[in-house]
Amino acid sequence: MPDKITISINGTEIKTEEGKSILSVCKENDIHIPVMCHFPGLTDVGACRLCLCEVKGYNKLLPACTTLVAENMEIQTHTEKLKEYRRVIVEMFFSERNHMCSICVANTNCELQDMATEVGMQHVRFPFLNQECAVDASHPKYVIDHNRCIMCTRCVRVCSEVEGAHNWDVKNRGYNARVISDFDQPWGESETCTSCGKCLNVCPTGALWAKGSVQGKLDKFPEKITDLIEKRGIH
Amino acid sequence: MKKKIATVWLAGCSGCHMSLLDMDERILDVLAVADIVKSPIVDGKKLPEVDVTVVEGAVGADEHIEEIKHIRKQSKVLVSLGDCAINGNISAMRNFYTVQDALERSYADSDTNDAPQIPGCEDILTLDKKVVPLHDIVKVDYYIPGCPPTGDMIFYVLNEILNDRVPDLQKEGGLKNG
Numbered sequence: 001m002p003d004k005i006t007i008s009i010n011g012t013e014i015k016t017e018e019g020k021s022i023l024s025v026c027k028e029n030d031i032h033i034p035v036m037c038h039f040p041g042l043t044d045v046g047a048c049r050l051c052l053c054e055v056k057g058y059n060k061l062l063p064a065c066t067t068l069v070a071e072n073m074e075i076q077t078h079t080e081k082l083k084e085y086r087r088v089i090v091e092m093f094f095s096e097r098n099h100m101c102s103i104c105v106a107n108t109n110c111e112l113q114d115m116a117t118e119v120g121m122q123h124v125r126f127p128f129l130n131q132e133c134a135v136d137a138s139h140p141k142y143v144i145d146h147n148r149c150i151m152c153t154r155c156v157r158v159c160s161e162v163e164g165a166h167n168w169d170v171k172n173r174g175y176n177a178r179v180i181s182d183f184d185q186p187w188g189e190s191e192t193c194t195s196c197g198k199c200l201n202v203c204p205t206g207a208l209w210a211k212g213s214v215q216g217k218l219d220k221f222p223e224k225i226t227d228l229i230e231k232r233g234i235h
Numbered sequence: 236m237k238k239k240i241a242t243v244w245l246a247g248c249s250g251c252h253m254s255l256l257d258m259d260e261r262i263l264d265v266l267a268v269a270d271i272v273k274s275p276i277v278d279g280k281k282l283p284e285v286d287v288t289v290v291e292g293a294v295g296a297d298e299h300i301e302e303i304k305h306i307r308k309q310s311k312v313l314v315s316l317g318d319c320a321i322n323g324n325i326s327a328m329r330n331f332y333t334v335q336d337a338l339e340r341s342y343a344d345s346d347t348n349d350a351p352q353i354p355g356c357e358d359i360l361t362l363d364k365k366v367v368p369l370h371d372i373v374k375v376d377y378y379i380p381g382c383p384p385t386g387d388m389i390f391y392v393l394n395e396i397l398n399d400r401v402p403d404l405q406k407e408g409g410l411k412n413g
């Protein structure tokens with residue numbers, strides 16, 4: 001049995017157990033923290049930084065998804081500073097690549113768009129990078145549009161941890177980072193992709209979709225992936 | 236005293252102004268408290284001092300820069316109307332190419348064009364290298380997102396501003412109205 005501990009979140013005392021992340025304790029206690037890279041059942045990697053929290057005694061902000069709770073931890077999840085940082089993070093997603101929602105398959109069914117609304121983004125205060133990003137439509141059934149990718153790496157993790165194929169990976173750093181298929185080959189030439197479509201369903205944006213998807217009409221079923229993970233007892 | 240409104244379009248497709256008309260009969264509620272003193276749907280006078288200017292479209296040419304600066308000077312409240320004004324949107328898609336390539340693609344290599352000719356004379360705009368949102372050039376007070384925004388959203392914002400209230404777009408569904 002893990003040790004029982006007491007922590008406080010936003011001033012409220014909470015009894016919980018060692019070994020859990022701040023995010024999972026928050027979920028159990030109905031405290032909503034915005035997340036983009038977290039996906040239920042996949043390993044957390046702390047990529048998007050939206051879940052950043054303040055922990056008393058640390059001068060750095062800590063991601064709730066990858067930070068484990070410890071005895072007497074005092075956590076703040078919604079200070080003014082955190083709210084402003086979250087808005088900045090979302091604005092940076094929009095300024096880094098090309099999000100023309102009006103012609104995007106994911107329009108109105110997009111976690112990034114919803115997040116922009118949630119954090120109160122009304123415009124992007126940073127200059128747009130206007131980087132030219134590739135669209136790879138070489139796969140017979142699917143498309144990856146790097147313009148819409150936010151590097152959450154959910155696709156990488158679901159492909160490796162659930163499908164066991166590990167087609168996806170990441171190359172480069174910073175704003176040059178890209179998701180790659182096999183060793184940076186066209187997706188259509190992949191030897192590892194099983195065409196299962198799991199990555200399409202966990203992608204929070206309009207970066208991964210099936211051919212034939214129309215603007216604003218993308219269907220995604222992330223809950224089916226969560227279901228599968230639970231049934232198979234992964235982790 | 237009645238307030239004064241202006242509406243302007245820069246690098247946009249006029250779709251946002253179509254949505255403005257989608258306010259339908261509610262435009263009468265707007266006209267009860269304000270006069271539209273300049274607009275592409277009225278006529279082309281010089282912009283006088285106004286209470287509110289609603290601007291559709293991005294900034295894509297020197298002329299646009301001058302115009303938006305002038306608008307800012309003349310307007311108490313400046314509203315960015317639609318995704319092109321707010322983030323460049325479709326108008327900014329030429330940012331990934333040179334101006335020359337974009338012109339060639341539109342006027343010379345276009346599949347539907349049987350008399351290729353890139354227009355060029357001093358009476359028409361000279362395109363800038365990059366298309367940018369309005370707030371890159373001037374201070375913007377309110378943003379109405381959407382491509383195009385709905386008539387409902389436009390009416391809501393105008394009505395709030397004209398009645399000296401602060402519009403809360405968060406409540407009205409935020410970005411989610413592509």
Ligand code: SF4
Nearest residue numbers: 099101104110205206
């Ligand atoms: S991925 Fe989402 S935020 Fe980006 S363009 Fe598409 S709908 Fe908009």
Ligand code: SF4
Nearest residue numbers: 149150152153155203
């Ligand atoms: S393609 Fe989608 S799931 Fe993969 S990293 Fe990009 S945004 Fe995330």
Ligand code: FES
Nearest residue numbers: 046048049051065
């Ligand atoms: S959800 Fe924690 S960093 Fe993305």
